[in-house]
Amino acid sequence: MSAAVVIFSKDRPLQLCGCLSSLTTCIRDSSDAQIHVIYKASDASFAAAYARLAERWTDARVHWSREAPGCAISSALEGLEASHVLFTVDDALFLRPLAPSLSRCVALLEENDALLSVCLRLNPRVEYSHPAGSFFPPPVLHWTRERDALLLRRLREGDCSGGCGGDAGGTGADEWSMPFDLSGSIYRTSDLRRLFTCIEESPVLGREWLDHPNRLEAAGNRAIQELMSGLDLNATRPFTAAPTQPLLTLITANRVQDVYSNAIYADAPQWDIRSLLATFHQIDRTHTSHTDFLTAVDGFFAAPFYTSTYWDCLHTPPPPLSASAAVPRSPDGPEPLVSWLVPAHNAKKYVDECIDSIGGQTDIGAGVYEVVLVDDCSTDGTLGRLHARGADDPRIRVVSTPENLGVAGALNYGMSRCRGTLVARLDADDVAEPHRLATQLRYLATHPSVAVLGTAFTTFTDPPTSHSPPSPSEASNAMPMMPLGDRVYRPACHPVLVRWHMLFRCPIAHPTVLINRPVWEGGRGRGLDGEGGLDLVYPTDEAAEDHARWLGLPPGVVVCNVGDICVRLRRHGRQRSATHHKELQESSIRAVHRYMQRHVDTSVTVEEVQVLWKQRRIDGSTTGRRIDDLLKALENHFVQLIDDLAGQAREAPQQQQMGSDWWADGRTAALKQHIHCATERIRGEMCLVELSQGNMEGSLPLLLEWLKNPSSQQQLKRLTAGS
Structure with a gap:
């Protein structure tokens, strides 16, 4: 080979x-x-x-x-x-x-x-x-x-x-x-x-x-x-x-081919073709040795500008010629900067691996973090194991709840004892990748307006298996099989896309988040407060305490993800996601309902949100009309949100993300188009489902609106092929 x-x-x-x-x-x-x-x-x-x-x-x-x-x-x-x-x-x-x-x-x-x-x-x-x-x-x-x-x-x-x-x-x-x-x-x-x-x-x-x-x-x-x-x-x-x-x-600073008019980054006059040729001749004349020649070329391209910057696209602008971006140093400042918050209940068999993964973080200076371990009245010896680990590591602080409080209660109990400006979540049965904290800190350093930052993650089974179960399409005899490993979950990352997806599922994996407390608590003036206001308090009356908490934040508070795979989430039969799936889903639907009442349509009902979540059928023309109106209101809400956030970025440039800007290079228009396509896709999917069940009366208002879209025929072809 x-x-x-x-x-x-x-x-x-x-x-x-x-x-x-x-x-x-x-x-x-x-x-x-x-x-x-x-x-x-x-x-x-x-x-x-x-x-x-x-x-x-x-x-x-x-x-x-x-x-x-x-x-x-x-x-x-x-x-x-x-x-x-x-x-x-x-x-x-x-x-x-x-x-x-x-x-x-x-x-x-x-x-x-x-x-x-x-x-x-x-x-x-x-x-x-x-x-x-x-x-x-x-x-x-x-x-x-x-x-x-x-x-x-x-x-x-x-x-x-x-x-x-x-x-x-x-x-x-x-x-x-x-x-x-x-x-x-x-x-x-x-x-x-x-x-x-x-x-x-x-x-x-x-x-x-x-x-x-x-x-x-x-x-x-x-x-x-x-x-x-x-x-x-x-x-x-x-x-x-x-x-x-x-x-x-x-x-992507210049274009030499004339076959396609691909977009380039226009703010780079020094990267015009003739200027680059002149630069080449200058470097060639002034650096006599091959090594010096290559060093000058490498300096021109400023690779650290790319390696230290988070890019959400393949095509990037040229580096500034006057100065290269510095790679962020390991964080310093008040100790601790970060508090790891790890609740545990009957997790004795997992906690050592979890704590070891925190201790194995790379590119992090001494004294940057503490570890707050919260035992929620375990009965399997978890508390004793936590104390044993704390005795060996001064960064570890062990606290125990006075009674079994559940996940939200244990988190609130531990949060009040976290001293860090930032709070890194992790569950006691999960594992942080070595680069997790450095990746999130580097992102926050260039995106200081972020309040909640999640990451992509992968799952693994307990006990481990050679690969995750194939999906029906992957198991089809018509397609050759790959030896697939465990599933990787890469959620939407842009703040607007995260907000959108939050209305249909929870796109932020709670054990991956890093919470920026000053930004979270400073968001009081950016909209209506949610459950518990903007205090760092999880709702104890909701099974989906994380989803409810994120939806309770005002729309102007930035919640986003990085695409890097930073956490491994363990799958086993005792998890709430497996044992309380229906309860978690109902809790999420209630949280979405509250958000939509507050920000989208005050008259929206829980039943209408259930229709959006595909947990309820359209039961008549009135409901069909209401769902169509709700989709229009939802799209309008996000168009306004995009304009508001982009306007805030223009007014406060110091809070814009560096490098691949959230709003630059056509992204504002692209976000609106993406939301519009997503809304039309929902209409199309609902039409197909209702028509297939013979519900012409319920689907007609949606169908009439959907057919106004010039691309509806193409969408219909894709949807029917996908179904």
Whole structure:
């Protein structure tokens, strides 16, 4: 098994140099990997720059070839002896050593026939498409069985979000659903040859689609999805893999191709093509040694700007040339900054693993946190075990409730004893990943307006099993199986999307949250108070105390997630989610009802919320009309919320997120469109359900409104295919 790297470049020798420098640094474990640069120069000046760069580049693995006019890119594969190919482009910047390694990615492809590619450009943070200007639903992800820093994603059409009613789905801009990508993906060479032959022989495409990277990418996606019939890669290889952390970014500061008018970040005049060429010549003249030359190039691209910034999209702006972003230091200041709050009831068999995971946090300075362990009248010896751990670690404080208070009561009891400015939640039977606290602290440092910050998480069983049970679609004999590991849950991350999803389920996993107490308690002036006001008090009369608490916060208080997988949640038969599912659901519906009464429609009933949660049928035209009115009011509420929050960000720029801004680069309009699509999807789903049950009277008001939408026919096709 071997891998070759193919890099496409046109008129961007400086960016190519940054790509090459970062790539060779990040694949040092694969010293035998051959790198093939296919470049195109539009005039003699660019041709001379590429020739000089080839002379400068001393790595014997790098091979240079100039793209000949009319020559198909597929010819680049003819001389390759490698079994696998990593495609990338000159504006790609590799951020850190590949985890897993390039050789492990190749091995994974060899081991799993159902895997089409390893897409290095993706990671769980990605939820916004900058070129399309749109958000897309969270993907359904699984670990590989080896848990080797790779996640598996099904490429099958229609599998956008797991079918939750609050998701928009199918907007056509899902970065996770592209089966063919030239900017950072690894494929089998044999699959590529089959694909290129299919394109060349296709009566609707043809050889001309092989002579330009952008056309080739479009043709490859179309061929995989529509044209390959008996050689259908989308059927025989329906999965792709992606890393758990960002490995590369695409610096989207200029456009050299004229096939598609992809959006770029316009606020970068120094990244105009001719300016970059002049910069390349300047660096080439002023740095005589190869090492100094590469150091100057690396400084130009300022990789720390990307590694220390949270990006929700693949395409990122160029770094500022005047100063690079500093990587946040380990937190310091008043001790403790963070209080870990861990309630425990009859959890003796789990608490050691939980406490060890807190003690194993990386990149955290001494004295930054304390651990508040709350024993809620356990009867299995949990309290004794907690005291034993506290005796060995001065950071641990053990408190016990005077009587069994339940989860909410124990949390309130412990919260009042937390001294930290920030409170990190964790349950006694769960495990924090080593990077959890550092990840959340780094995010809060650049997003100081966040009150509640959750994370993505993974589940594991007790006792552990080799993999989670397959879904019905995964178990289908019509689709090949992947050896799926445990499920990864990557919720919506943007504050507006989290608020939206909160009306249909709880998108914040309570054991993952970090609570910013000053922001939470300072939100009193931003709307109506909820249950318990804005004090950090959980409602003790609700089974879903966390969902009720988040919905009780005014809409202007920021609640969001990061896409990083920071916690492992244990699944076992004694959990409330398993033993009290109906009670938890009813509690959540009541909390949603209170929120909607307060902020959306004062006349909304619990029964109407049950309809939105698919727990109740529409029972007549009046209810159908009411549901339609409620959906309109809900959409209007979120449009107003988006405008209000975006306005607040403009008025208080110091509280805006740094880097990939919540509201910049088309995100405000994209959020409104996403909410509109989600609302229309709910209408469409309800229409189909009611019509299938013969309830024409109940579904007619929704159907008439839905058919006004120009895209309703396309949505109907997707919904019926999905059902």
